[in-house]
Amino acid sequence: MGRPSVEQQPAAGAGDAASVTTGDLCRSILARHRDTVSVRNPELAVPRLQRILEAALDLSNSGGFQAMSLRDLSRASGLSTGGLYAYFDSKTTLLKMILVEVTDVVERVLSDPPETVTTDPVAHLRWMIDAHLALTENLLPWFTFAFMEAKNFPPAERRIAIDSEELTERLFGEVIARGVETGCFRADASPLLPALIKPLLQDWYVKRAKYRRRNVTRETYSATVQEVVLAACLAEEGERPTGPGARAG
Amino acid sequence: MGRPSVEQQPAAGAGDAASVTTGDLCRSILARHRDTVSVRNPELAVPRLQRILEAALDLSNSGGFQAMSLRDLSRASGLSTGGLYAYFDSKTTLLKMILVEVTDVVERVLSDPPETVTTDPVAHLRWMIDAHLALTENLLPWFTFAFMEAKNFPPAERRIAIDSEELTERLFGEVIARGVETGCFRADASPLLPALIKPLLQDWYVKRAKYRRRNVTRETYSATVQEVVLAACLAEEGERPTGPGARAG
DNA sequence: GCCTATCTATCGAACGCTCGTTAGATTTTT
DNA sequence: AAAAATCTAACGAGCGTTCGATAGATAGGC
Numbered sequence: 083m084g085r086p087s088v089e090q091q092p093a094a095g096a097g098d099a100a101s102v103t104t105g106d107l108c109r110s111i112l113a114r115h116r117d118t119v120s121v122r123n124p125e126l127a128v129p130r131l132q133r134i135l136e137a138a139l140d141l142s143n144s145g146g147f148q149a150m151s152l153r154d155l156s157r158a159s160g161l162s163t164g165g166l167y168a169y170f171d172s173k174t175t176l177l178k179m180i181l182v183e184v185t186d187v188v189e190r191v192l193s194d195p196p197e198t199v200t201t202d203p204v205a206h207l208r209w210m211i212d213a214h215l216a217l218t219e220n221l222l223p224w225f226t227f228a229f230m231e232a233k234n235f236p237p238a239e240r241r242i243a244i245d246s247e248e249l250t251e252r253l254f255g256e257v258i259a260r261g262v263e264t265g266c267f268r269a270d271a272s273p274l275l276p277a278l279i280k281p282l283l284q285d286w287y288v289k290r291a292k293y294r295r296r297n298v299t300r301e302t303y304s305a306t307v308q309e310v311v312l313a314a315c316l317a318e319e320g321e322r323p324t325g326p327g328a329r330a331g
Numbered sequence: 332m333g334r335p336s337v338e339q340q341p342a343a344g345a346g347d348a349a350s351v352t353t354g355d356l357c358r359s360i361l362a363r364h365r366d367t368v369s370v371r372n373p374e375l376a377v378p379r380l381q382r383i384l385e386a387a388l389d390l391s392n393s394g395g396f397q398a399m400s401l402r403d404l405s406r407a408s409g410l411s412t413g414g415l416y417a418y419f420d421s422k423t424t425l426l427k428m429i430l431v432e433v434t435d436v437v438e439r440v441l442s443d444p445p446e447t448v449t450t451d452p453v454a455h456l457r458w459m460i461d462a463h464l465a466l467t468e469n470l471l472p473w474f475t476f477a478f479m480e481a482k483n484f485p486p487a488e489r490r491i492a493i494d495s496e497e498l499t500e501r502l503f504g505e506v507i508a509r510g511v512e513t514g515c516f517r518a519d520a521s522p523l524l525p526a527l528i529k530p531l532l533q534d535w536y537v538k539r540a541k542y543r544r545r546n547v548t549r550e551t552y553s554a555t556v557q558e559v560v561l562a563a564c565l566a567e568e569g570e571r572p573t574g575p576g577a578r579a580g
Numbered sequence: 581g582c583c584t585a586t587c588t589a590t591c592g593a594a595c596g597c598t599c600g601t602t603a604g605a606t607t608t609t610t
Numbered sequence: 611a612a613a614a615a616t617c618t619a620a621c622g623a624g625c626g627t628t629c630g631a632t633a634g635a636t637a638g639g640c
Contacts, residue, residue, distance in 0.1 A: 153598080162616065162617045163600090164616075168615065234398065277538075280534075281530035281534040310563045313563050314559045372589085417589065
């Protein structure tokens with residue numbers, strides 16, 4: 083425990099998705115909630131908070147946040163039920179700590195592409211898909227929590243999750259729009275396409291167990307999504323399917 | 332009340348996705364759980380069960396199944412808390428009633444394509460996409476419940492949801508495989524493609540509020556998904572994106 | 581036609597238990 | 611010894627579920 087607590091910086095300011103760790107997020111959370119966490123010594127607070135949050139994510143992701151009791155969390159984190167309240171002032175605050183941190187790191191990473199890809203829409207789109215997948219893989223329990231639980235959050239917290247999702251969608255939309263402008267994407271690309279990319283990216287962590295069972299690597303998944311998206315952006319008029327086709331009902 | 336209760340048939344045996352109603356599902360549920368529902372008169376039981384289930388879906392879909400108390404359900408359905416137990420013997424049974432019925436109707440509809448589409452893989456694929464979207468649109472709260480809540484279900488019930496999903500994926504896989512055999516789909520179509528169709532279809536009901544707000548019709552959404560999927564199945568070698576592309580981290 | 585016995589469907593109070601949260605005592609660190 | 615961090619014990623509220631009571635319909639005997 084001897085290490086002095088210098089570099090208490092915002093954590094992971096760079097766009098390097100794969101480098102963001104749980105510890106980074108915990109330090110950032112502590113800085114953000116300095117007033118609700120009553121433990122003043124960061125040498126104590128950071129590792130304790132990390133144990134609490136890791137246990138909270140683990141319990142929430144199997145059974146739901148509602149179903150996780152603070153007694154469960156106490157047992158899993160090693161602190162007493164009362165002791166937990168030194169790190170958050172209500173169960174909802176605990177939820178918000180995680181949620182805000184996740185949405186924030188998505189924005190930080192995706193808004194900061196390396197200069198090498200910004201000139202080419204195809205490379206930029208590939209990078210965004212890969213960066214998103216890398217980030218979610220790295221912080222899997224955080225994303226599972228933030229976006230699978232969101233539906234059951236109180237209205238204010240649900241708003242945060244929805245806004246984050248729309249920001250991501252907008253970032254994809256902007257890249258595609260630039261590709262259309264510069265002529266490398268077809269002009270009549272569906273305006274729905276940015277919305278459809280999101281579920282493809284989410285499936286990687288939502289159905290993570292399935293893909294692990296099938297030995298699908300992130301590289302394979304990423305390449306496949308890139309292909310599907312680019313096929314929809316690049317395809318020539320001539321070979322597009324004709325007409326709306328068969329309907330049910 | 333005066334109507335005699337004839338046609339108590341399995342309900343919606345045909346593959347006509349758009350014609351399946353909540354009432355159909357309730358009659359089917361009653362037939363399936365004849366031993367756990369203690370109310371013997373169907374003239375009473377069907378409408379009561381429908382009120383109970385509609386209220387249960389409504390409450391569960393805003394706040395989660397766990398968070399819905401039977402006192403909430405009692406208030407919303409008009410029966411007393413004790414009275415509810417004439418229609419199910421535990422809260423988990425109530426969950427199972429809905430879940431099994433949803434997974435069953437998906438299988439019934441998607442496994443029964445009209446003869447007009449079975450000969451042409453492109454038409455078949457279009458039909459499956461459209462039929463799935465039509466079905467989920469029609470029974471929106473049922474699907475929201477079955478597949479958004481599934482993560483927090485007890486193991487046995489979660490298994491049901493996962494199996495249903497894999498069945499759907501397999502049905503898509505078979506159509507694509509037939510298309511490859513007959514030569515109208517490219518031979519090197521990604522084996523991941525069937526898995527990626529599912530999240531595209533799910534987004535239609537998971538993010539339903541978003542698409543409604545943007546005035547996206549089912550026809551538009553369906554056509555877009557069909558285009559994206561077929562672009563990935565049909566695209567020629569020549570214009571496929573080259574190599575795995577940029578990586579993050 | 582009426583009284584009685586039986587059955588069906590529903591009610592609402594009560595049970596044992598767990599929940600999130602708090603306050604005061606206790607331990608650990610400085 | 612003072613301060614910081616944590617623990618223990620308790621509170622009221624709410625949970626899923628049970629169960630005896632009951633209103634209304636139904637059927638049979640006279």
